[in-house]
Each structure stands twice: as C-alpha cells, then as structure tokens.
Amino acid sequence: MEFDWNEVFINDLDWNFTLQIIVRTLIMFSVILIFLRMTGKKGVRQLSIFEVAIIIGLGSAAGDPMSNKDNAIIPALIVFLTVLGLYRLITWIAARNEAFESVLEGDPVYIIEDGMFNLDTGERTFAKDEFFSEMRQQNIEHLGQVRTAILETNGNVSFYYFEDSDVKPGLPVMPKLYQKKSSIIKSTGNHACTYCGNVEELKGKSKNCSRCGKNEWVQAIRSARLT
Numbered sequence: 001m002e003f004d005w006n007e008v009f010i011n012d013l014d015w016n017f018t019l020q021i022i023v024r025t026l027i028m029f030s031v032i033l034i035f036l037r038m039t040g041k042k043g044v045r046q047l048s049i050f051e052v053a054i055i056i057g058l059g060s061a062a063g064d065p066m067s068n069k070d071n072a073i074i075p076a077l078i079v080f081l082t083v084l085g086l087y088r089l090i091t092w093i094a095a096r097n098e099a100f101e102s103v104l105e106g107d108p109v110y111i112i113e114d115g116m117f118n119l120d121t122g123e124r125t126f127a128k129d130e131f132f133s134e135m136r137q138q139n140i141e142h143l144g145q146v147r148t149a150i151l152e153t154n155g156n157v158s159f160y161y162f163e164d165s166d167v168k169p170g171l172p173v174m175p176k177l178y179q180k181k182s183s184i185i186k187s188t189g190n191h192a193c194t195y196c197g198n199v200e201e202l203k204g205k206s207k208n209c210s211r212c213g214k215n216e217w218v219q220a221i222r223s224a225r226l227t
Contacts, residue, residue: 014069021067028062028073031080038084048105048153050090054083105153112149115168116197119212132173135159143197144170145225161225169220171197181218191217 035058061079064071094101109121111131134157140146145167148160162168171192172178181194188203198211199220208215 017069020069024073025066028066028076031077032058032062035080035084050104051087054087058083108153109151110148111151111157112143112146112197114148115144115146115162115170115199116211117143117195119196131157132175132178135173139226141174141223141225142170142172142221143192144168144199144220144222146170164224167222167224169199169222171199172218172221177221178218181216183215183217185217187219190220190222192220194218 058080061076061083065073065076090104094104110118111121112118135146135149138159140159145161146159147162150158150160152158169190169192171194178194183206185191185202185204185206189201190199191202192199193209193212193214194216195214196209196212198209200207200210202217206215206217209217
C-alpha cells in the first residue's frame with residue numbers, strides 16, 4: 001500500500017477556506033487569552049483544578065470553529081460567555097462559603113513537617129523526583145532544612161525553613177548523594193530513610209526505619225541552606 005503524503009498534509013483542504021482558517025484561529029485564540037485575563041490569573045501554575053477543567057472544556061469550543069467550516073464562531077462565543085458566567089457564579093459562591101470552596105478547590109496539603117515527609121500525604125502527593133526538583137529550585141539541599149512544606153491548591157509549594165542553628169540532619173535531595181541509597185549500611189553515622197525522611201544513627205548495621213518500617217537508607221547531611 002502506497003503511503004499518501006498528500007492525504008496526510010492536505011487531504012481535501014479547500015484552499016479558498018485557508019484565509020478563513022487564519023482569521024478564525026486569530027479570533028478564537030484572542031478569545032482564549034481574553035478569557036484567561038478575565039479570570040485574573042497570570043500563569044498556569046495559578047490555575048486551580050476547577051479552572052484547568054474549564055480550560056480543557058473550552059478546547060473543543062475554541063478548536064472546532066478554527067478549522068471546520070461547518071462550525072460558526074458566534075455559537076462558540078456563546079459557549080465562552082456561558083462558561084465565564086458559570087465561573088463567576090461559582091467563584092462568587094466559593095468566596096462566601098468555605099465548605100463549598102474546599103470541595104471545589106481542595107485543601108492545602110502538608111508534605112513535610114519537622115524535616116520529614118508527612119506519612120499521611122507527603123509520599124503520595126508528589127513523585128519524589130518531581131518534588132526534589134522543586135526543592136532544589138528553592139536552594140534546598142536536604143529535608144532537615146525544611147520545617148514545613150505545604151502543597152497549595154494552585155499547585156505551588158510553600159516552604160518554611162529552620163533557622164540555620166536549628167537545621168537538622170536530613171534526607172539529601174541532591175542527585176549524586178541520594179543515588180547512594182542502599183539497604184546495606186557499611187558506615188556508622190546519621191542515615192535518613194529514603195521513604196519518610198526519618199533520621200537515625202546507624203552503626204554499620206541495617207535495620208528497618210522506626211517510623212515507617214522501610215529499609216532503605218542514605219547518609220544524612222546537615223548543611224545550612226544557602227540563600
């Protein structure tokens with residue numbers, strides 16, 4: 001069977017409709033930008049789950065009129081206006097009802113407390129690589145520098161730090177150090193559980209973590225945070 005490149009790239013495109021595609025795309029893209037501006041958000045990281053769902057839902061309404069001659073722009077604009085009205089109504093209700101807001105937006109989640117992962121939420125909230133990357137971008141070298149870390153409802157993470165004098169030995173988040181993790185302990189000293197961040201002094205002998213019961217460790221570090 002011969003591969004038809006013309007079908008892939010052009011197919012039955014009506015060249016007389018090309019200019020309309022350009023105009024429709026410019027109009028609908030502008031409508032999307034205006035909609036996002038009217039929500040008051042400055043970036044995707046500031047969008048809640050509810051707002052992301054709205055953007056995804058508007059994709060079809062915006063996309064169809066861009067390239068399909070059977071779909072006019074005015075019906076799509078009606079969809080946008082309806083969704084915008086719904087968004088304004090729901091955010092108005094949420095601003096006046098904390099229970100409704102909690103259901104709609106979710107609640108902040110404690111990921112780290114007292115230099116260790118929160119066993120109820122911390123491990124399940126983030127993939128470790130993703131969260132460690134987030135920490136490194138905040139100049140954090142290990143969990144012992146962090147008093148509290150909270151995952152906000154908009155996806156951002158708020159970090160609160162120990163004073164330098166109060167920094168504890170902690171689980172390193174630097175790749176070269178973290179990759180030395182092992183269930184075999186050959187040296188004596190403070191080691192951090194890679195699952196929960198609990199630090200214990202191990203004397204050349206492996207054991208299960210007294211906090212989470214796991215058996216994978218890496219040597220803890222106690223450096224102060226550089227700012």
